[in-house]
Amino acid sequence: MLTERQLFILRVLIDDYIKHVEPVGSRTISKREDITYSPATIRNELADLEDLGFLEKTHTSSGRIPSEKGYRFYVDHLLPSLSMSEGEIGHSELLFTEKVQEAEALFDQSAKILSDLTNYTSVVLGPNALDMKLKHMQIIPISSQMAVAIFVTNTGHVENRQIVLPDTIEPSDLEKLVNILNERLAGVRLIELNTRIQKELSAVFKKHLQDYQNTGVFLDQLLLWSKKEKLFYGGKTNMLSQPEFRDLDKVRPLLDFLETRDLMEKLVSSTEKGVTVRIGTENEHEAMKNCSVINASYTMHGKHIGTISLIGPTRMEYKKVISLLDSLSKEMTTRLNDFSD
Amino acid sequence: MLTERQLFILRVLIDDYIKHVEPVGSRTISKREDITYSPATIRNELADLEDLGFLEKTHTSSGRIPSEKGYRFYVDHLLPSLSMSEGEIGHSELLFTEKVQEAEALFDQSAKILSDLTNYTSVVLGPNALDMKLKHMQIIPISSQMAVAIFVTNTGHVENRQIVLPDTIEPSDLEKLVNILNERLAGVRLIELNTRIQKELSAVFKKHLQDYQNTGVFLDQLLLWSKKEKLFYGGKTNMLSQPEFRDLDKVRPLLDFLETRDLMEKLVSSTEKGVTVRIGTENEHEAMKNCSVINASYTMHGKHIGTISLIGPTRMEYKKVISLLDSLSKEMTTRLNDFSD
DNA sequence: ATTTAGCACTCGCTGTTTAAGAGTGCTAAC
């Protein structure tokens, strides 16, 4: 168990390191107004904190820097509680300069605002359109063989895909198929359409469609979804201005990571509510081992539908960033739900 | 006018510099098998070529590097003519591993292939959907006030937007409106819909719609387009591996440029047919002053609809890259036109 | 039992010097 003094020193040291990005020595700490101990005393404490794994040295006679464990402890126990900074909330309202009308614009602007405000890289993971409910679907032929299938969701999102019209399918069957889908499956989530059909509608299909066999294959083509979350970025190159990534060979993997869709999706996906912090190797990817990821989820009708995240060096301004992300995600939630009135 | 020997030396020097990225000295050139002159002779020629503005020195006693003018001359007059390398054409056919069915996938893959093959950054400027012709349109209400307007083009592309339904508009008018649009304006380019209506259909509207006044405002909302070209990137971070951009302060502006939509659109747009090369300051933007941009256009039914481009250092492998871009753009054209059978 | 002053020691950083190497321009000879 850490003493009061150790806690205090640890916090001061990490605050200082976050601010100045340079190893912090005993003298620096002891010079602070609110510290009454001499450098020698501090040195003893620092040595202890190092033994406990909260601090590290860059070389034998350097000042200390926080270890990953140090940051973790800082975030979990030393951060002035969030409620303190409620003052900042309301801020973000001002930030949305233009009135945004569509969700996509909201996500895009949120990402930009966040990265501008923090100088880190931000990512918004948009809602998975496939989780939205079918409002209306339609098939529009564009040539003898090709057609476009269109699915409109309750949120006003439009999914579309080109499909090949098999010669074998009867035009009348096609029409009936669309009608059945619209009548029976409105309100069902896109992703569930296919299973619902399998389970509940095969009888209906059999009854109404002339060529039930071929229609099945066609349905599979029609309703085979691929992932549809969208990522919105802000400040992709902000990493370059972080002192710890001033080295090209260090940034390259990072930037490559940012450009790799599935890695990013995995990184940024989070089912937890509220704000979460993942530090360094907790991100479980080599390229992210010197980064922290702050995740906040936004909701719609109380349901988690996406996240807004910040990616920066492990030495992040956690305090500022966490409260910012907290309020911005709430703001996003509010606005999103306003849309669907 | 340059002598044969000067032409030869210039070409050899630029070839060498492109390959090794290091100032080329007289000794290096004279050592080549096909050169019979001594370093001293070469030195004289180099001094002349420098006076003429084709070469530069990095410092008083360094070897020479090509100037912008040098590259321009090289590209215009010293490049083995394209037809020579026809052998490479056909290659690109093999490169498309998966069979792509939608245009977007084709663009995306083309960009990836190109950047992989060259280690430069590639960009495909997709066709402007607004130049495509209306196949079918529809308005689907999603709530009491909101609706989604959907426009399907002859190419199977779907444009959609959310619109506010004014209370003042009659549901029956809305239906008629959609019908008129579909009957009278199929085959018209999306971008032209509004003017066509103004010019030709006001009479029709007046006759069929109860509340013509309000409909006009609504139409403006419905048919006010914003630019819709899409950019597809490949190898965004390839710049980082180019020796000339090993410096962070040099890459940063470059990467920022790549992320700025309108700058990129401008950079990559080109109405010229075939392959064009823009070197250094010819790109008219500070950030691009050390880059060359190679542009190739692809067509549909003979009409220029987009470009595929490569961005790299002014020291580019022009020969390889130009012929590659030439054949890839042709391949793209072929595949695109196959779609619309 | 803490705390602190003092001191020897370790690194990293900066600036200087040095030497090697690549290349040039010019001159005079071929």
Add this chain to the structure above:
DNA sequence: GTTAGCACTCTTAAACAGCGAGTGCTAAAT
């Protein structure tokens, strides 16, 4: 017209010294 020779320039890398920041330990002070 070509080339050998040479003095000169500039860059790069290595070696070295000195400074400053910081540490750990010990012994004295509180």
